[in-house]
Amino acid sequence: MSLIKEFADLALADPAPVAATAHPVFLSQPLADIALEANPVEPSWVISGRPEARSKVHSRSADDFSSTTIWECTAGAFRWHFEWDETVHILEGAVTITDETGRITTIRQGDVAYFAAGTWATWEIETYVKKIAFCRRAFPAPVVAALSLKERFSALLRGRKAAAAGGFGATSQPQDLPASAS
Numbered sequence: 001m002s003l004i005k006e007f008a009d010l011a012l013a014d015p016a017p018v019a020a021t022a023h024p025v026f027l028s029q030p031l032a033d034i035a036l037e038a039n040p041v042e043p044s045w046v047i048s049g050r051p052e053a054r055s056k057v058h059s060r061s062a063d064d065f066s067s068t069t070i071w072e073c074t075a076g077a078f079r080w081h082f083e084w085d086e087t088v089h090i091l092e093g094a095v096t097i098t099d100e101t102g103r104i105t106t107i108r109q110g111d112v113a114y115f116a117a118g119t120w121a122t123w124e125i126e127t128y129v130k131k132i133a134f135c136r137r138a139f140p141a142p143v144v145a146a147l148s149l150k151e152r153f154s155a156l157l158r159g160r161k162a163a164a165a166g167g168f169g170a171t172s173q174p175q176d177l178p179a180s181a182s
Contacts (some may be wrong), residue, residue: 021107023062031091041078051125052077058132063072072130079122082115084135093129098122123163 036054055071072092094108099121107113115121117138139147 024059027059029058031070036070036072037072041073041076041080045078045080047079049076049078050074051078056094065139067135069135070130071133072128073123073125073126074078075127077122077177079120081107082117082119082121085117086115086136087134088113088115088131089134091130091132095129096124096126098107098124126174 009112034056036056039053039055041051041053051073053071053073055069058068058070060067070091088107090107090109090111090113096104096106097113098104100119105113108159
């Protein structure tokens with residue numbers, strides 16, 4: 001079999017499903033039943049107060065590149081380093097965030113926020129905050145390049161033009177839905 005044929009087959013193939021015996025394919029649990037455990041804020045990051053954090057990983061992807069965690073913290077201020085891309089949904093309470101640019105934003109119950117991997121932010125919690133965090137580890141640059149190449153090659157084989165914006169891993173901004181889609 002030629003190398004081009006093998007690459008074409010790989011580009012057109014759907015990802016292999018995760019074996020149910022190797023990794024759960026579905027998890028469900030009432031939020032109230034998730035027992036959080038002590039997970040202290042790094043002491044050198046604490047600016048003021050005595051914030052007490054607790055958390056529990058709810059789930060991880062089979063490749064360990066994404067996870068979902070429930071996290072809560074009491075009053076205090078601290079700097080936080082985001083090792084992974086993190087999208088948070090505030091379940092209870094509020095936190096005032098100062099990002100690396102100095103922009104100050106308060107996120108409250110019901111709000112959703114995103115923090116890029118490798119960034120710092122100052123968290124100021126007046127009383128209490130609880131969040132669900134969806135974390136994704138960034139792929140190494142060579143992996144992103146290979147996946148982008150695979151996506152572009154696959155698009156060519158299917159007769160479509162590859163996305164001009166950069167293919168796999170390119171960031172995109174949320175788009176407004178047409179009025180008829182709501």
